Amino acid sequence: MMRRRIVAEYVVPALTLVAALALWEAATYAFKIPRFIMPAPSAILGEGWEWRYRFIHHTWVTLYETLGGFALSIAVGVPLAVLIVYSPALRSALYPLIVLTQSVPKIAIAPVLLLVVGHGEFPKVIVAFLVAFFPVVVDTATGLAATPPELLDLSRSYRASAFKTFLKVRLPMALPFVFAGAKVAITLSVIGAVVGEFVGSDAGLGYVILSATSYWKTELAFSSMILLSVMAILLFGAVSLVERLTCPWLAPAGEE
Amino acid sequence: MIRLDHVDKTYRTRRGDPVHALDDITLDVGENEFVTLVGPSGCGKSTLLKLVAGLTPATGGAISIRGQAVREPFPDVGFVFQQPVLLPWRSVFDNVLFSVEMLGLDPRQYRKQAGDLLELTGLGGFETKYPRELSGGMQQRVAICRALLPDPSLLLMDEPFGALDAMTREEMSLELLRIWEERRKTILFVTHSIPEAILLADRVVVMTPRPGRIARVLPVELPRPRTMDLEFDPRFKTASDEVRRLIFAPRMATR
Numbered sequence: 001m002m003r004r005r006i007v008a009e010y011v012v013p014a015l016t017l018v019a020a021l022a023l024w025e026a027a028t029y030a031f032k033i034p035r036f037i038m039p040a041p042s043a044i045l046g047e048g049w050e051w052r053y054r055f056i057h058h059t060w061v062t063l064y065e066t067l068g069g070f071a072l073s074i075a076v077g078v079p080l081a082v083l084i085v086y087s088p089a090l091r092s093a094l095y096p097l098i099v100l101t102q103s104v105p106k107i108a109i110a111p112v113l114l115l116v117v118g119h120g121e122f123p124k125v126i127v128a129f130l131v132a133f134f135p136v137v138v139d140t141a142t143g144l145a146a147t148p149p150e151l152l153d154l155s156r157s158y159r160a161s162a163f164k165t166f167l168k169v170r171l172p173m174a175l176p177f178v179f180a181g182a183k184v185a186i187t188l189s190v191i192g193a194v195v196g197e198f199v200g201s202d203a204g205l206g207y208v209i210l211s212a213t214s215y216w217k218t219e220l221a222f223s224s225m226i227l228l229s230v231m232a233i234l235l236f237g238a239v240s241l242v243e244r245l246t247c248p249w250l251a252p253a254g255e256e
Numbered sequence: 257m258i259r260l261d262h263v264d265k266t267y268r269t270r271r272g273d274p275v276h277a278l279d280d281i282t283l284d285v286g287e288n289e290f291v292t293l294v295g296p297s298g299c300g301k302s303t304l305l306k307l308v309a310g311l312t313p314a315t316g317g318a319i320s321i322r323g324q325a326v327r328e329p330f331p332d333v334g335f336v337f338q339q340p341v342l343l344p345w346r347s348v349f350d351n352v353l354f355s356v357e358m359l360g361l362d363p364r365q366y367r368k369q370a371g372d373l374l375e376l377t378g379l380g381g382f383e384t385k386y387p388r389e390l391s392g393g394m395q396q397r398v399a400i401c402r403a404l405l406p407d408p409s410l411l412l413m414d415e416p417f418g419a420l421d422a423m424t425r426e427e428m429s430l431e432l433l434r435i436w437e438e439r440r441k442t443i444l445f446v447t448h449s450i451p452e453a454i455l456l457a458d459r460v461v462v463m464t465p466r467p468g469r470i471a472r473v474l475p476v477e478l479p480r481p482r483t484m485d486l487e488f489d490p491r492f493k494t495a496s497d498e499v500r501r502l503i504f505a506p507r508m509a510t511r
Contacts, residue, residue, distance in 0.1 A: 150337040157309050157329045158358035168357065172345050249345045249386045 039219040048223030059227055061204040065121050065193035066186075066235065069128020073185045076129070077136030078178060082166075084137070085144040102134045106192065110199040124196030124204070131192035132185035136178070143177025144170050176250055179243040186239050190232045205231075257322055257410070257442050258285040258308060264316030265303055277303045279467035281317070287409075288440040293461045294453035294499060300468025301446040305412045308444060309333050321410070331359060334403030336416040340395035342387040342402075348374065349383035352401045359406055366405055373401040376435065393424040400432070404439065413445040417452070426484060429455055433482060450499050454492060455482055462502045471502045 021041045027033070028040040035043055048055070080098070084091045110127050117123040147170045155165040197206030205224045212220035244250075265278040277300040285291050293301045306312045307319055310326040319326045334355070342351045352370045353363040374380055377397040387395055396416060403411060416432075417425045429452055436443060447453050453460045460474045476495060478486055486492050 148339065148341045150335075150339065150341045151343075153306070153309075153311055154335050154341070154355075155358055156311055157331065157333055157335055158355060159329055159331050160358040160360070164358065168354075169343065172343070175345075247345065249388070 036216040036218045039222060043219045044222040044226070047217070047219035048226065051220065051223065055205075055208075055224075055227060058203055058205050058208050058224075059231065061121060062190075062193050062197065062206065062228070063231060065124040065128055065196065065204065066189045066231075068121070068125035069132055069192050070182075070186050070189040070235075072125065072129040073133035073136050073189065074182060077133040077181070077185070078140050080133075081137045081140035081144060084141050086162075098134065098137060101130065106131045107195055107198075110195055114196070114200050119200065119202075124193050124201065127196035127199075128189040128192030131195070132188040135184040135188070136181040139177045139181030139184075140174055143174030146177070147173045175247055176243075179239070179247065183236060183239050183243075186235045187232055190228065190235065194228065257287045257289070258283075258444070259320045260284075260304075260308075260317070261319070262317035263304075263307065263314050263319055265300065265307060265312075266315045267303075267312075276467035278307070278314075279469050281468070281470055283461065283470065283473070285442060285444065288442055290436060290443045290445065290456055290458045291461060292445045292447055292453040292457040292459075293463060294447055294450060295463030295468075295471075295503060296448075296465055298468075299463040299465035301463060302414050303468070305335075305414050305444060305446060308410075309335065309412055330410070332406075332408050332410060334406070334408040334411045336396075336399050336403050336411070336413045338415040338418045340387070340392075340399040342395055342398055344387055347384050347386060348379060348390070348398050351387065351398050352405055355402045355405050361406065369407075370401070370405055373404055374398075376438070377401055377431065391424075393420055393428060396420065396428065397431075400435075404435070407439070409441055411441050411443045413443065415446050415448065418448060425449075425452070430482075430484065432456065433480075437481060450496050450503075451487060451492075453499065454478075454495050455484075455486065460495070460499060462499050464503065472498075474498060 025040045025042060028035075028038060039047075080094065084094055106127060109130065113126060113130075114123045117126060151169055151173075152165065155169055160168075193204065194206035194209075197204040198210055201207045205228050208224045209221045212218070212224065260281050260283045263278060263281040266274050266276050268274055281304065293304065295301055303312070307314050308321070308326065308330075310329045313327075321330055343354060346354065349370060352373060353366060356366045357363050371380075371383070374383060377400060379394060379397055379401070382390065382394065387398065390398070396419075400416070417428045420428060433456060445453075445456060454476055457476050460476060462471045462474065463469065464471045474495060478489065478491055478495075
């Protein structure tokens with residue numbers, strides 16, 4: 001039984017990937033596709049290997065921007081959600097503004113923002129934050145509002161303070177929702193950081209993609225993209241791991 | 257112990273429409289008495305419990321507990337709801353301690369009692385489990401332990417066995433009676449089930465809906481301790497026929 005599961009979960013997808021790569025490789029040779037249009041996987045890997053030392057720096061820059069934006073989105077998003085849930089006045093004041101910031105395409109804000117905040121990594125952190133904080137706010141607010149009314153009655157009947165009820169009931173109750181928002185936020189942060197780099201930068205994986213394509217170095221652009229995806233997957237996995245460690249009462253999906 | 261004097265409750269729905277939930281409710285509940293409230297949906301039974309607990313103010317009349325007017329949440333009370341509403345991140349044991357923590361008492365001084373209560377309700381050995389690992393009936397037992405831990409003099413139960421299957425339900429009713437025999441307290445118990453209302457109560461309060469009114473307060477003259485066999489007692493049948501008649505007669509009349 002166990003073996004069949006391993007085959008279904010790992011071996012089959014891995015084989016599919018290898019087959020697709022082989023097909024891709026073969027197609028580029030068979031149809032003589034120019035390498036700047038569609039480089040072969042081997043060429044992409046080769047170019048990536050060539051760049052391995054320079055990539056360390058660029059990956060670090062993008063990682064730094066992503067994590068900065070993500071951290072800000074949690075640090076701002078969670079308290080904002082608390083304010084919205086606890087104060088109807090603040091809710092009506094802030095909610096439309098928050099939705100407004102979301103309706104402006106982030107790619108459109110980025111150039112203006114870079115103009116205002118200047119160059120360097122900080123503006124990219126801001127772009128990443130702007131892209132990522134919305135799901136954190138919405139999911140946390142949903143989680144805080146989802147406390148069963150009976151539990152609130154119970155806390156009230158024991159004359160517990162609103163703060164105690166928040167700490168002992170509402171916040172932990174909302175934690176799975178916060179993590180749902182955080183998982184979306186971490187992947188969006190990567191996008192935000194890259195968008196920021198596209199607009200104007202001299203370092204980072206987004207910058208490498210942009211400059212590589214302007215020199216027709218498609219292999220290099222592809223290897224940057226692969227690094228970006230690997231980074232996003234690892235970051236998502238890290239958030240999931242933290243979730244599992246902080247919320248051990250949630251059964252891992254598919255276990256029961 | 258509890259005195260409701262011409263209590264009236266009208267509240268507004270979210271759309272602003274007034275709902276007359278309770279109309280002229282007058283009821284006295286004695287110390288350590290087991291009173292069940294039975295009636296169809298919408299007769300304001302749950303609202304009545306909230307009023308007694310001081311969670312929502314009455315719009316008319318007066319409510320007092322031991323001579324003191326209820327103006328704010330009354331802390332010497334245990335609440336049990338239809339859903340167990342346990343904290344999923346806490347173990348069974350820590351869920352039981354939740355009530356004393358929220359009351360601002362030192363949970364360390366209640367560890368022994370919490371263990372005893374779990375033992376009493378047949379949950380010994382489940383202390384470290386998470387709620388999701390328990391059946392519905394066991395979760396509701398944890399909720400009862402949580403309510404009982406601070407040893408309140410008043411227990412308010414809002415259809416506590418309503419979400420359980422029929423067999424678990426009977427078992428839990430008898431268990432509640434057993435606990436009550438051991439630790440006497442005043443219980444106000446809301447239910448939809450006529451047999452459950454009679455089996456448990458010293459007195460059954462029969463309510464009719466829209467607006468919620470007391471149709472009759474029926475004393476139950478059955479010996480204690482009670483068992484399921486009482487359902488075959490002719491007095492049980494007389495009582496349940498009476499309750500049924502009180503609930504359904506006004507409906508028939510309006511048709």
